[in-house]
Amino acid sequence: MSRELIYNGFLHLTPNHHSHGYWRTPEGQVQYGYNQLDAYVKTVKTLEKGLFDTLFIADVVGVYDIEYGDGKTTIRAGTQFPEPDPITILSALGLVTEHLGLVVTSNVIQSHPFSFARQISTLDEFTRGRIGWNIVTSYLSNGFRNYGFDEIVPHDERYEWAQEYLDVAYKLWELSWEDGAVLHDPATNRFFDADKIHKINHAGKRYRVEGPHIVEPSPQRSPVFFQAGNSEAGRHFAARNAEVTFLPSQTPETARKDIAILNRDVVDYGRQPEDLKKLVMLSTVIGSTEEEAKRKQQYLFDNIDINALQGFYSGGSGIDLANIDPDTPLTELSRREEFSQHMRSKFRIAVDADYGQGRVLTWREYLIEHALLPGRFAGTPEQIADRVQQFADAGVDGFNVVPVTTLGWWDEWVEHVVPVLQKRGLAQRAYKEGTLREKIFGKESKLPASHPQRSLRLK
Numbered sequence: 287m288s289r290e291l292i293y294n295g296f297l298h299l300t301p302n303h304h305s306h307g308y309w310r311t312p313e314g315q316v317q318y319g320y321n322q323l324d325a326y327v328k329t330v331k332t333l334e335k336g337l338f339d340t341l342f343i344a345d346v347v348g349v350y351d352i353e354y355g356d357g358k359t360t361i362r363a364g365t366q367f368p369e370p371d372p373i374t375i376l377s378a379l380g381l382v383t384e385h386l387g388l389v390v391t392s393n394v395i396q397s398h399p400f401s402f403a404r405q406i407s408t409l410d411e412f413t414r415g416r417i418g419w420n421i422v423t424s425y426l427s428n429g430f431r432n433y434g435f436d437e438i439v440p441h442d443e444r445y446e447w448a449q450e451y452l453d454v455a456y457k458l459w460e461l462s463w464e465d466g467a468v469l470h471d472p473a474t475n476r477f478f479d480a481d482k483i484h485k486i487n488h489a490g491k492r493y494r495v496e497g498p499h500i501v502e503p504s505p506q507r508s509p510v511f512f513q514a515g516n517s518e519a520g521r522h523f524a525a526r527n528a529e530v531t532f533l534p535s536q537t538p539e540t541a542r543k544d545i546a547i548l549n550r551d552v553v554d555y556g557r558q559p560e561d562l563k564k565l566v567m568l569s570t571v572i573g574s575t576e577e578e579a580k581r582k583q584q585y586l587f588d589n590i591d592i593n594a595l596q597g598f599y600s601g602g603s604g605i606d607l608a609n610i611d612p613d614t615p616l617t618e619l620s621r622r623e624e625f626s627q628h629m630r631s632k633f634r635i636a637v638d639a640d641y642g643q644g645r646v647l648t649w650r651e652y653l654i655e656h657a658l659l660p661g662r663f664a665g666t667p668e669q670i671a672d673r674v675q676q677f678a679d680a681g682v683d684g685f686n687v688v689p690v691t692t693l694g695w696w697d698e699w700v701e702h703v704v705p706v707l708q709k710r711g712l713a714q715r716a717y718k719e720g721t722l723r724e725k726i727f728g729k730e731s732k733l734p735a736s737h738p739q740r741s742l743r744l745k
């Protein structure tokens with residue numbers, strides 16, 4: 287059965303997001319514009335032309351410096367380095383678009399929740415309710431050292447931290463100002479009804495915030511919550527808090543299983559399965575024939591900077607992978623205790639999905655063929671639409687579309703793939719009215735009554 291799905295354009299304001307080394311090719315040189323606002327203005331206009339639901343900007347707050355201990359590999363290669371701050375460009379992108387949702391990643395370690403809640407309310411006001419927040423806890427130890435820690439905070443504790451951060455932000459967004467606080471009433475000399483604007487007096491493990499929130503409630507009040515939890519703690523965080531999540535699943539079969547597990551957790555938190563939209567990664571290489579798509583993909587592989595990719599993985603896993611024999615089978619790596627749970631689960635996912643298609647996949651092959659572009663698929667627009675359909679049949683609500691280059695590439699998708707998806711009823715033909723939350727859920731602009739945060743009260 288065909289149904290309209292969610293399409294999210296995945297960006298990162300950096301030279302190399304996932305196509306490590308591709309910047310050296312004539313096609314990849316478009317990435318030289320990674321720090322130019324014009325390039326992003328052009329990109330969002332293209333995304334809106336293609337009726338994308340959302341733009342999603344990834345972000346990290348440090349360098350990937352584990353490999354050989356100094357970060358020089360990833361710095362040399364521009365691997366998710368440098369990192370201009372994505373929140374700074376959202377006003378501008380909001381001004382040149384009308385419907386596109388603007389989802390920004392912000393890490394709980396990088397700013398105090400009082401400042402962050404203020405930024406988000408301002409942006410949501412200025413974009414008439416189009417802001418989403420990808421809640422991340424950071425996996426980069428350098429990121430923690432940049433914010434005054436000696437080392438990375440343990441994994442599950444980071445999620446507890448994120449929960450308190452969200453609680454503070456929620457109190458500011460939702461509880462500080464009652465509806466009806468804005469009066470604009472010269473007759474009674476009250477711009478606001480001060481009795482309806484409250485201090486929040488939050489006192490928790492990490493934060494003490496008095497309030498009130500110093501920005502008026504925005505159209506959505508809370509931004510749409512995005513989160514990608516892979517671990518048990520992460521999955522629970524998503525099930526409890528997120529409204530849109532990125533599943534780790536890379537095949538329709540694994541998506542079906544992952545959705546069933548996640549939905550059980552969602553229901554345990556008193557929510558309905560449809561309260562949490564599930565997206566998967568879809569990295570496509572598009573060709574007018576299958577042969578052309580495969581040729582373009584091979585070109586991408588041939589231009590990989592394998593050291594940069596390895597450095598990226600070292601930083602992400604917290605383990606120096608420089609000394610792994612590239613011919614080590616992935617099955618063996620997925621059992622090695624020295625790898626983080628996150629890393630082992632990544633390897634497991636790859637093994638379970640049988641990326642090797644019957645053969646034993648090695649570390650080198652995994653890096654080149656799969657780690658590079660997660661959820662990779664090379665084919666014609668029709669074949670891509672078939673793949674989209676298979677995921678839809680498995681219960682997926684949409685896609686995090688991963689481009690070959692974060693700049694410039696989107697025209698190919700919009701021109702060639704979108705019409706096929708629309709024809710098959712798998713993509714919208716016109717934007718719906720309303721805020722981002724209204725567009726995605728077809729319901730009210732505010733967090734639904736069943737969301738667990740709704741039970742929070744001011745003391």
Ligand SMILES: Cc1cc2nc3c(=O)[nH]c(=O)nc-3n(C[C@H](O)[C@H](O)[C@H](O)COP(=O)(O)O)c2cc1C
Nearest residue numbers: 344345346391422424425514515516517520532628
């Ligand atoms: C599509 C997607 C985008 C992500 N974007 C970011 C990001 O921009 N910044 C970041 O620090 N982590 C990002 N992550 C990592 C997640 O926040 C999370 O750490 C990861 O999925 C592992 O989950 P776990 O911590 O529960 O093991 C992303 C993950 C996915 C799947």
